[in-house]
Amino acid sequence: MTPLLEARGMTRRLVAEGVTLVRDVNLSFGHGEFVAITGPSGSGKSSLLYLLGLLDRPTEGQVLLEGQDTVGLAPPAMAALRLRHLGFVFQFHFLLPEFTALENVLIPIRKLGALEGEAARHSALALLDGLGLAPAAAKLPEQLSGGMRQRVAIARALANNPVLVLADEPTGNLDTKNAAAVFDIFERMTRAEGRTVLVVTHDPDLAARATRRVHLVDGAVVSDRQV
Numbered sequence: 527m528t529p530l531l532e533a534r535g536m537t538r539r540l541v542a543e544g545v546t547l548v549r550d551v552n553l554s555f556g557h558g559e560f561v562a563i564t565g566p567s568g569s570g571k572s573s574l575l576y577l578l579g580l581l582d583r584p585t586e587g588q589v590l591l592e593g594q595d596t597v598g599l600a601p602p603a604m605a606a607l608r609l610r611h612l613g614f615v616f617q618f619h620f621l622l623p624e625f626t627a628l629e630n631v632l633i634p635i636r637k638l639g640a641l642e643g644e645a646a647r648h649s650a651l652a653l654l655d656g657l658g659l660a661p662a663a664a665k666l667p668e669q670l671s672g673g674m675r676q677r678v679a680i681a682r683a684l685a686n687n688p689v690l691v692l693a694d695e696p697t698g699n700l701d702t703k704n705a706a707a708v709f710d711i712f713e714r715m716t717r718a719e720g721r722t723v724l725v726v727t728h729d730p731d732l733a734a735r736a737t738r739r740v741h742l743v744d745g746a747v748v749s750d751r752q753v
């Protein structure tokens with residue numbers, strides 16, 4: 527079966543700086559995997575996630591999404607793939623401050639254009655409701671707690687029903703309880719919804735909840751364990 531996402535001999539160099547961010551990475555991900563990406567500070571975790579999320583492109587090797595090599599695609603084609611298939615969650619929520627939670631979730635839905643008007647609103651509200659955020663729908667980000675803001679950011683990442691969700695230190699600004707709630711959502715996304723979640727984390731207790739752990743040192747994958 528074609529993997530959902532595959533990196534083959536993927537290397538990313540910054541030629542001018544003489545830096546190699548990621549070296550000769552070979553990884554393959556199927557549907558419904560819950561993967562923690564770990565490693566020391568500066569080991570290339572964010573760089574790896576950006577490459578796998580088609581936010582950056584390697585200088586050598588291939589990145590295949592559902593069997594399609596993405597490396598030679600023009601930026602608008604990469605953006606279209608991201609919008610339709612991928613969802614991103616970052617350490618900072620990046621919600622637009624002048625828009626309500628509902629409007630923030632509607633932004634990617636409207637951009638994709640598969641749903642319009644009431645159907646789009648209904649879909650966004652259902653997502654917020656599923657994350658316990660119905661009371662937050664009409665509120666601005668500044669009126670929400672940090673945990674709620676990050677859950678709205680997750681709802682936005684899920685807006686277009688992505689097969690793959692990439693999260694870079696999504697619990698970095700959260701307390702233990704809210705961090706656990708984010709991982710509860712990731713667990714449900716993989717087990718019940720069949721999505722694949724790749725999450726960069728420094729936290730060993732949270733990493734232990736993933737079903738696969740990829741460990742990086744100096745830009746290289748040094749272990750890849752299914753648990």
Ligand SMILES: Nc1ncnc2c1ncn2[C@@H]1O[C@H](COP(=O)(O)OP(=O)(O)OP(=O)(O)O)[C@@H](O)[C@H]1O
Pocket residue numbers: 540543545546547565566567568569570571572573574
């Ligand atoms: N534009 C750049 N120019 C020079 N060096 C860079 C650049 N971007 C990243 N690096 C270096 O590449 C290495 C990998 O960075 P990356 O952010 O991917 O690591 P990380 O494992 O996510 O780190 P952290 O856990 O601290 O967030 C680091 O040593 C970083 O300093």
